[in-house]
Amino acid sequence: MDRWMLGFSLVLSLVLSGWAEAGERYPTRPIRLVVGYTAGGSTDLAARTVAAHMEKTLGQPISIENRPGGNGAVGTGAVMKATPDGYTLVMTSGSILTVMPWTTDLGFDPLALSFIGSTHESLHVQLVRADSPWKTIQEMAVWAKANSGKLVHATSGGFGINDIGMAQLANAAGGFEYRTLPTGGGAEQILKLLSGDAHTEQNSAAPSLPHIRSGAVRPLLILTPAWPELEKMGVPLSKDVYGFTVRNLSSMAGPPGLPEDIRQTLEDALRKAMEDKTVLEQMYRAVGELIVYKSAKQIREEVKQVQAEHRAIGEQLGKVKK
Amino acid sequence: METLQNLLMGFTVALSPQNLVLALVGSILGTLIGVLPGLGPSAGAAMLIPLTFHLGPTGAIIMLTALFYGTQYGGTITSVLLNVPGEAASAITCLDGYAMARQGRAGAALSLAAIGSFIGGTIATMALVVAAPPLARVALSFGAPEFFALMVLALCLVVSLSGGSVVMALISGLVGLALSIPGTDIVDGTPRMTFGANDLLDGIGFVPVIMGLFGIGEILYNAESEIRQVFETKVTSLWLTAKEIRDSVWPIIRGTAIGLFMGLIPGVGTIVPTIASYAVERRVSKHPERFGTGAIEGVAGPETTNNAYANAAMIPLFTLGVPASPTIAVLLGAFMMNGLTPGPFLFREKPDFVWAIIASLYIGNLILVVLNLPLVGLWVSVLKIPYSILFPLVLAFTVVGSYTVSHSLFDVGVLIVFGVLGYVFKKLDFPVAPIAFTLILGPLTEKALRQSLSMSGGDLAILTRGPMATGLLLIAALVVLVPLVSSLRQAMLRWRGAGL
Numbered sequence: 016m017d018r019w020m021l022g023f024s025l026v027l028s029l030v031l032s033g034w035a036e037a038g039e040r041y042p043t044r045p046i047r048l049v050v051g052y053t054a055g056g057s058t059d060l061a062a063r064t065v066a067a068h069m070e071k072t073l074g075q076p077i078s079i080e081n082r083p084g085g086n087g088a089v090g091t092g093a094v095m096k097a098t099p100d101g102y103t104l105v106m107t108s109g110s111i112l113t114v115m116p117w118t119t120d121l122g123f124d125p126l127a128l129s130f131i132g133s134t135h136e137s138l139h140v141q142l143v144r145a146d147s148p149w150k151t152i153q154e155m156a157v158w159a160k161a162n163s164g165k166l167v168h169a170t171s172g173g174f175g176i177n178d179i180g181m182a183q184l185a186n187a188a189g190g191f192e193y194r195t196l197p198t199g200g201g202a203e204q205i206l207k208l209l210s211g212d213a214h215t216e217q218n219s220a221a222p223s224l225p226h227i228r229s230g231a232v233r234p235l236l237i238l239t240p241a242w243p244e245l246e247k248m249g250v251p252l253s254k255d256v257y258g259f260t261v262r263n264l265s266s267m268a269g270p271p272g273l274p275e276d277i278r279q280t281l282e283d284a285l286r287k288a289m290e291d292k293t294v295l296e297q298m299y300r301a302v303g304e305l306i307v308y309k310s311a312k313q314i315r316e317e318v319k320q321v322q323a324e325h326r327a328i329g330e331q332l333g334k335v336k337k
Numbered sequence: 338m339e340t341l342q343n344l345l346m347g348f349t350v351a352l353s354p355q356n357l358v359l360a361l362v363g364s365i366l367g368t369l370i371g372v373l374p375g376l377g378p379s380a381g382a383a384m385l386i387p388l389t390f391h392l393g394p395t396g397a398i399i400m401l402t403a404l405f406y407g408t409q410y411g412g413t414i415t416s417v418l419l420n421v422p423g424e425a426a427s428a429i430t431c432l433d434g435y436a437m438a439r440q441g442r443a444g445a446a447l448s449l450a451a452i453g454s455f456i457g458g459t460i461a462t463m464a465l466v467v468a469a470p471p472l473a474r475v476a477l478s479f480g481a482p483e484f485f486a487l488m489v490l491a492l493c494l495v496v497s498l499s500g501g502s503v504v505m506a507l508i509s510g511l512v513g514l515a516l517s518i519p520g521t522d523i524v525d526g527t528p529r530m531t532f533g534a535n536d537l538l539d540g541i542g543f544v545p546v547i548m549g550l551f552g553i554g555e556i557l558y559n560a561e562s563e564i565r566q567v568f569e570t571k572v573t574s575l576w577l578t579a580k581e582i583r584d585s586v587w588p589i590i591r592g593t594a595i596g597l598f599m600g601l602i603p604g605v606g607t608i609v610p611t612i613a614s615y616a617v618e619r620r621v622s623k624h625p626e627r628f629g630t631g632a633i634e635g636v637a638g639p640e641t642t643n644n645a646y647a648n649a650a651m652i653p654l655f656t657l658g659v660p661a662s663p664t665i666a667v668l669l670g671a672f673m674m675n676g677l678t679p680g681p682f683l684f685r686e687k688p689d690f691v692w693a694i695i696a697s698l699y700i701g702n703l704i705l706v707v708l709n710l711p712l713v714g715l716w717v718s719v720l721k722i723p724y725s726i727l728f729p730l731v732l733a734f735t736v737v738g739s740y741t742v743s744h745s746l747f748d749v750g751v752l753i754v755f756g757v758l759g760y761v762f763k764k765l766d767f768p769v770a771p772i773a774f775t776l777i778l779g780p781l782t783e784k785a786l787r788q789s790l791s792m793s794g795g796d797l798a799i800l801t802r803g804p805m806a807t808g809l810l811l812i813a814a815l816v817v818l819v820p821l822v823s824s825l826r827q828a829m830l831r832w833r834g835a836g837l
Contacts, residue, residue, distance in 0.1 A: 080744050081743060081744065082743055082744045082745060083539070083743050084535070084536060084538055084539045084743060084745070085521065085535050085536075085538025085539055086521075086538070088535045088538055089535050089536055089538065089539075089743075089745070092535045114526075118526055118527070119526070119527075119528055119538075120528070120533055121535065122533065122535065164794065165794075167791065167792055172523050172784075173521050173522070173523060173525075173526035174524075174525055174526025174527075175526065178526075194791050194792070194794060195524060195791060196481075196788050196791045196792060197523040197524050197784065197787065197788065197791070198784075198788070199604070199784065202659065202660050202666050202669070203603070203604060205659065206476075206603050206604070206659050207481070207788070209477055209657065209659065210476075210477045210478070210479065210480050211477075211480065212480045212481050212788065212792055213792075221670065225658040225669075225672075225679055226658060229658065231657075231658075334525070334526075
């Protein structure tokens with residue numbers, strides 16, 4: 016009898032707790048948002064800004080966990096293996112989505128992520144030093160063609176968006192050879208330009224803007240689809256001059272196989288955050304990039320398309336892994 | 338005169354009660370972050386950035402710079418007391434600072450570090466006031482070939498750092514270089530010796546390696562012998578003796594000069610100046626054999642250097658807008674976020690802000706010394722905790738610390754492996770410092786070499802392109818050749834003596 020009672024109450028409690036689980040809507044506990052980059056960078060700041068707003072919508076705290084390494088490969092890889100229950104998410108950006116999948120044996124395919132939506136797109140600009148003889152991008156291209164293989168361009172190191180962008184430019188400007196000077200990141204890139212080690216470089220907003228504003232470097236070409244501040248200065252857009260753009264997309268995602276209702280809840284919360292005026296203002300101040308919200312479907316399509324474009328350039332450069 | 342007036346104006350802003358409190362809070366937080374193993378200055382500063390949104394630009398930057406100095410000193414505390422360097426800057430202080438602690442002179446080492454830091458930091462800040470624009474030009478004259486020459490010099494110095502056998506030091510240095518090979522190729526982006534592990538794409542982390550080699554290795558070594566007294570129980574005076582003060586004067590002066598110069602060269606990092614200072618002190622000392630066994634010059638020099646470096650590194654930031662280190666890069670981010678654009682224009686457009694920051698650099702240095710000197714006694718009393726309680730605690734903190742840097746269990750594994758290696762090396766009397774230093778210098782050297790070669794299209798002649806590069810390479814050659822020649826001559830003399 017006692018045993019029956021025990022069994023009965025066990026079954027009852029299981030059923031009840033199941034109901035309770037099903038009855039309570041996601042999320043019922045804190046969410047972890049993994050950022051694959053160091054704290055303080057643009058992706059990290061974007062994550063922190065939107066997360067602060069999403070917390071209010073979702074009613075659960077979101078903690079940011081920085082897991083830097085391999086241009087985002089370590090953090091993204093960790094989330095790929097996480098349980099798809101909506102309590103572990105990731106902020107991804109640039110190379111890990113569109114370049115590394117075909118240069119490196121990552122052991123996973125970032126396209127399998129359950130995308131939630133995009134927050135921003137990195138700005139890129141072609142720079143030369145202020146005392147450079149080249150006043151326009153065309154003048155630089157003419158020199159590069161006449162002095163084949165002499166043009167030194169600084170990259171942020173490794174093989175990434177800068178290498179793709181430079182190859183795109185060289186192709187579009189009629190083909191020229193150049194040398195690649197790798198650095199440890201955007202700030203060192205600027206330094207290499209100022210010290211005269213490199214002739215030109217493609218750099219993102221945070222490291223470039225102080226020097227563009229102070230007049231130490233000259234922007235020749237906006238490489239991203241838009242950049243209002245530089246457009247006002249009269250800097251031409253690459254899509255107008257040459258018909259190409261450099262794309263570096265950032266988005267929030269969950270592990271593969273995230274249940275659709277949970278994914279939708281998160282997408283709604285992200286969209287709401289990205290429609291908030293104060294969030295946008297903070298994002299603009301903190302991140303300084305092109306702040307654009309894109310739905311999960313849209314961003315997934317774009318990542319796929321940009322990855323294919325980048326891969327085609329990689330093939331031309333012989334960088335696609337066997 | 339105008340400069341002085343500006344500076345005084347800056348002091349009135351920086352000395353406002355709110356800013357003073359912020360500097361104090363920054364120093365305390367920084368010291369705590371520095372004491373916690375693993376959590377370095379840039380991570381600490383980055384964590385505070387969101388907080389500074391509400392402070393306004395001047396307050397925010399004052400707090401962040403104070404935090405930056407605080408971490409420098411906090412790292413020293415654990416290096417001296419426990420042989421656990423919390424970050425790169427204080428690694429070298431383990432060599433003699435910890436040896437001093439074991440002789441009951443921890444208080445003296447910590448006091449000296451605080452004073453040296455204050456002097457180095459204050460003089461470097463003065464340089465920022467008086468001569469920032471011409472000094473900044475040094476930063477730009479340092480191209481990749483010059484940087485490569487400096488790295489070669491640093492590598493040569495590493496071998497001559499440890500007192501024991503040169504061969505052992507060479508082997509240890511080469512082990513460190515070999516360990517710096519895994520990672521991502523800087524030009525091609527190809528993974529190199531990562532064996533498919535994404536955790537290795539950025540190479541082996543430096544922080545877990547030094548905490549393992551120095552800290553865990555030491556703990557295991559001490560734990561081996563049954564309850565043994567590791568430290569002199571009778572901690573002699575916390576203050577310095579007259580002789581110790583006399584011995585420290587020149588190391589502090591030289592340390593300031595080295596830190597000031599290196600701070601102007603972006604990308605050097607804190608490790609190269611501290612190595613240089615230690616090597617110089619050892620070379621000019623009449624008793625180089627005392628280094629590594631508690632030589633006060635081995636603490637005074639590098640500790641002064643790293644603060645002079647930290648302050649001088651602000652010069653390229655203020656004048657050119659070029660961040661010299663990852664921590665300074667975080668500061669740059671804070672400038673931008675608060676709507677300020679560092680660079681020459683900042684002096685013209687926002688003089689009140691710039692001078693307030695400069696004044697607060699002085700105040701930050703002063704607060705640090707005022708805050709820390711009275712606390713030295715408290716820190717030293719940590720050593721009175723029984724060995725059987727203290728070391729498990731340190732072990733736990735070190736493991737947690739290595740995890741928190743990047744939330745990575747892989748780093749904890751690295752810590753443990755290098756802890757065991759550190760223990761084995763200590764048993765074999767094998768110097769571990771060169772491993773740690775070449776692990777950092779290896780990638781910097783490789784990058785500078787490949788940058789130089791990509792500038793020249795593969796022509797090696799670029800490495801001696803100017804007086805700076807050539808000069809540094811010649812000094813490097815002397816560093817290696819002079820001891821070699823002198824030991825050869827001694828061998829010759831002995832041989833002749835035997836022949837007679």
